[in-house]
Amino acid sequence: MYKVLLVDDENRITRGLQQIIPWKQLNCIVAGTAYNGEAGLKLAEEIKPDIMITDINMPYMDGLEMIAALKKNHHTTKFIILSGYSDFKYAQRGIQIGIQNYVLKPVDEIELENSIKEVIKDIEQERYNKDQLANMHPPLYASHLQERHQTGVIKDIQDYMVEHYASNLTLISIADAFFINPSYLSQLFMKKTNTTFLQYLTNIRIKKAEELLKKTDLKVYEISSQVGYKDSKYFSKMFERTIGAKPVDYRNQN
Incomplete structure (x- = not known):
């Protein structure tokens, strides 16, 4: 930020x-x-x-x-x-x-x-130039500097995803918001989190859905909408794939 x-x-x-x-x-x-x-x-x-x-x-x-x-x-x-x-x-x-x-x-x-x-573009360009300049001289320092910058960017993106998980988030929309090339972001996200952008977003949404199933009487389609899925059938499919149980069965078990 x-x-x-x-x-x-x-x-x-x-x-x-x-x-x-x-x-x-x-x-x-x-x-x-x-x-x-x-x-x-x-x-x-x-x-x-x-x-x-x-x-x-x-x-x-x-x-x-x-x-x-x-x-x-x-x-x-x-x-x-x-x-x-x-x-x-x-x-x-x-x-x-x-x-x-x-x-x-x-x-x-x-x-x-x-x-x-x-x-913001100026700031990003200066940071990039600084990294490139460092790359031309002390390799160890340059590597550390770039690593630290990349880690900070991904942390900011993760925080953004946690806050906006219910909206229509895509890799491209996040890349635009953070002034990053989508392909580069995809590779960097995998490198830093050991998972894909989509899987990370899915995990956030399903975790929130678990909370709502446990603590509220909302219907499955209402929960689906609240955690960012317009299609409740697709939500149920993703929930079962992630948790190992259908939303209704999960609620009954918990």
């Missing part, structure tokens, strides 16, 4: 951003909010966000001063600037310190979402 920090002196803005952007779908989490540059700088030092979305004109320390301070301390955070038309002089200063991601106020949610996606 990518950690996001929101900084704006208007509480309604930070509150609104948390609501209008589908953070989970972008594999992001809002790790904190701050209401001026000084507080934003302090919080960024603590949580080390991957992405910071910040206003420019704020009390105590403006957004660009905060960004400059973080860059001076070699933070790898990516920044998205929220600015009004009247802030053009600030935008010029931002370009001078290397900020290219601007979204005009009032914020258009689609524009901001697209900007976040672009930043």
Whole structure:
């Protein structure tokens, strides 16, 4: 998950951003909010966000001063600037310190979402380049670095699957959500979990179905729908293949 920090002196803005952007779908989490540059700088030092979305004109320390301070301390955070038309002089200063991601106020949610996606692509590209650079020099370190990154990606995907198992998850939809090639994801998932993506998803769904069969009076077709299977006959087939008993028999036994 990518950690996001929101900084704006208007509480309604930070509150609104948390609501209008589908953070989970972008594999992001809002790790904190701050209401001026000084507080934003302090919080960024603590949580080390991957992405910071910040206003420019704020009390105590403006957004660009905060960004400059973080860059001076070699933070790898990516920044998205929220600015009004009247802030053009600030935008010029931002370009001078290397900020290219601007979204005009009032914020258009689609524009901001697209900007976040672009930043995520930049982060992934930099990580990939870092891995490739390491591969050219110390092989043992490079191998360890790549292994650690791959493990982290798969852990994030597993967490995502546990949370969204009831929706229409596919290898392609997950690959798109995490900006990964589907074929590569399939191979990596098998390598890290010793099972296929589909089998892992099936196990999550069947385990949840077991709980519902034990603890509720829901009908089999209702449970089938709740755990992500539109076809209750197919659900029963998968349940029996996994558990060794039909759903009704399992309920009676337990």
